[in-house]
Amino acid sequence: MLMPFFIAVLPPPQVMNQIQSFRQKWDYTQTSPPHITVKASSGLTATEDWVPKIEQICRGFPAFELKLGAPATFGTSVLFNTVLCKEIITLHLLFVDAIKPSLHEQKQHYEVTDFIPHLTIVQKNKQMTDDQFFNIKQDAEHTLDEFEPFIVPSVHIFSMNKSHTYTPVLELPLRPLKKRNFLM
Numbered sequence: 001m002l003m004p005f006f007i008a009v010l011p012p013p014q015v016m017n018q019i020q021s022f023r024q025k026w027d028y029t030q031t032s033p034p035h036i037t038v039k040a041s042s043g044l045t046a047t048e049d050w051v052p053k054i055e056q057i058c059r060g061f062p063a064f065e066l067k068l069g070a071p072a073t074f075g076t077s078v079l080f081n082t083v084l085c086k087e088i089i090t091l092h093l094l095f096v097d098a099i100k101p102s103l104h105e106q107k108q109h110y111e112v113t114d115f116i117p118h119l120t121i122v123q124k125n126k127q128m129t130d131d132q133f134f135n136i137k138q139d140a141e142h143t144l145d146e147f148e149p150f151i152v153p154s155v156h157i158f159s160m161n162k163s164h165t166y167t168p169v170l171e172l173p174l175r176p177l178k179k180r181n182f183l184m
Contacts, residue, residue: 004160005044007054007095008035009066009088010168011119012150019121022144026136028122032166036066036083036119038092038155040109043101051157051170053098058155058172061091068119068147071140077124079137081144083117091155092117151177 010016011034019034044050069082092115096106106112121140124133153176156168 004041004046006037006041006158006166007039007044007155008037008158008168009152010035010156011068015068015147015150019119019144022140023122026122026132026139028136029125031164032158033168034119034121035156035158035168036088036117038088038117039095039099040111042105042109042111043096043099050099054095054155054157055172057091057094057098058174061094061174063151063153063174063177064088065149066152067149070145071121071137072118073137076130076133079121079123079133079140080118081121081147083119085117088117088152089115 011019016034020030023030039054064085064087066088067084069084071079072082073079093112096111101109101111107114110116121144122128122133122136128136152174154171154173157170157172158166159169160166
C-alpha cells in the first residue's frame with residue numbers, strides 16, 4: 001500500500017531550479033520537486049501521530065552542511081546525484097527509531113542499512129527507452145556534477161495530493177547553528 005507521506009530535504013533554490021530545468025530539457029514529468037528523502041513512507045500513517053515525534057527530533061538536531069556529488073544510477077532505472085553527508089544518515093536513523101516501522105517495511109523502503117541518501121534526477125518510465133536514459137545520464141554527468149555545499153536548516157513533510165504528485169506540506173526547522181563570537 002502506498003503511503004501518502006515522506007520526509008525530505010529540499011535543496012536551495014539555485015539547485016532546485018537547475019535540476020528542474022534539466023528535467024524540463026528532457027521533457028521529464030516529475031511527481032515531486034527535487035528532494036533528498038530522509039525518511040520513506042513506512043510508518044508515516046494518515047493518523048499523523050508520528051508528526052510530534054519528528055518535530056521533537058528536528059528541534060534537537062543541528063542544521064548541517066550537505067554536498068551533492070556526481071551523478072550515479074541505481075541499475076538502469078534511476079539517475080541521481082549522490083549525497084555526501086553523514087548527518088543525513090544519523091537523522092534518518094533517528095526518524096526510523098522514533099517511527100518504528102516493521103523490519104519488512106524497512107527493507108521494502110530501503111531504510112536503515114539499505115539507506116542510500118540521494119537526489120533523484122530522473123526515474124525511468126514506460127515512455128523512456130534505454131537509449132534515452134543513457135543520453136540523459138551522459139548529459140547529467142556534464143551538467144549536474146558541480147554543486148556548492150549548502151546548509152540544511154529544515155526538513156519537509158511531503159504529502160501526496162489528488163493528482164498523485166507529492167508536495168511539501170510542513171516545514172520542520174532543525175536546531176540553528178550557533179554563531180561563534182571571537183573576541184579580539
